[in-house]
Amino acid sequence: SAVISQKPSRDICQRGTSLTIQCQVDSQVTMMFWYRQQPGQSLTLIATANQGSEATYESGFVIDKFPISRPNLTFSTLTVSNMSPEDSSIYLCSVPAGRPYEQYFGPGTRLTVT
Amino acid sequence: GESVGLHLPTLSVQEGDNSIINCAYSNSASDYFIWYKQESGKGPQFIIDIRSNMDKRQGQRVTVLLNKTVKHLSLQIAATQPGDSAVYFCAENPSVGNMLTFGGGTRLMVKP
Numbered sequence: 372s373a374v375i376s377q378k379p380s381r382d383i384c385q386r387g388t389s390l391t392i393q394c395q396v397d398s399q400v401t402m403m404f405w406y407r408q409q410p411g412q413s414l415t416l417i418a419t420a421n422q423g424s425e426a427t428y429e430s431g432f433v434i435d436k437f438p439i440s441r442p443n444l445t446f447s448t449l450t451v452s453n454m455s456p457e458d459s460s461i462y463l464c465s466v467p468a469g470r471p472y473e474q475y476f477g478p479g480t481r482l483t484v485t
Numbered sequence: 486g487e488s489v490g491l492h493l494p495t496l497s498v499q500e501g502d503n504s505i506i507n508c509a510y511s512n513s514a515s516d517y518f519i520w521y522k523q524e525s526g527k528g529p530q531f532i533i534d535i536r537s538n539m540d541k542r543q544g545q546r547v548t549v550l551l552n553k554t555v556k557h558l559s560l561q562i563a564a565t566q567p568g569d570s571a572v573y574f575c576a577e578n579p580s581v582g583n584m585l586t587f588g589g590g591t592r593l594m595v596k597p
Contacts, residue, residue, distance in 0.1 A: 411493055413574055414587040463528050472517045472578040472585060476528030
């Protein structure tokens with residue numbers, strides 16, 4: 372199984388600022404996924420990040436708000452830009468696992484925007 | 486795949502009892518389903534999966550049932566233990582590729 376770490380584990384930020392979340396995997400993977408989990412809710416896919424190409428965003432998410440970098444096969448960043456309290460969520464990265472469609476998840480980054 | 490509400494439904498069971506967690510999925514074309522367990526402060530972890538050509542699959546203490554007629558999935562946990570306390574999500578693969586769409590989730594609380 373892949374070991375995934377995220378930094379920071381949590382942060383409290385002021386509205387209008389931006390936060391970059393890092394995701395590190397202990398093995399090389401082609402695809403990485405970024406999810407948002409709003410308080411008390413399920414996971415919603417933000418985007419899929421492939422190394423060497425632009426991220427593919429899901430409906431309702433745009434690159435200007437959630438820019439993603441994927442500089443190599445073990446690392447990705449998600450930036451939450453111009454934050455508002457509605458961006459308070461847990462942000463999770465994941466990678467494909469061995470079973471079809473299964474994913475390994477990182478521990479998440481808990482973001483609170485005040 | 487969008488969340489279904491602001492508050493997760495909660496299932497409270499006595500330690501040692503069996504638990505049944507239900508999920509309604511959205512896409513009749515989905516061919517693969519997974520149950521995930523999310524403990525507090527952690528990312529979701531795989532529990533068990535089932536393909537659309539099956540209606541039942543058993544693991545260790547867990548069983549997943551699939552009813553394609555009504556697009557319903559359930560997770561049964563036998564002899565529930567305090568360590569089973571977590572939020573459980575079903576997920577489906579509704580199309581080609583490695584995407585997953587997550588259901589709303591259920592919080593399981595096990596009373597000692």
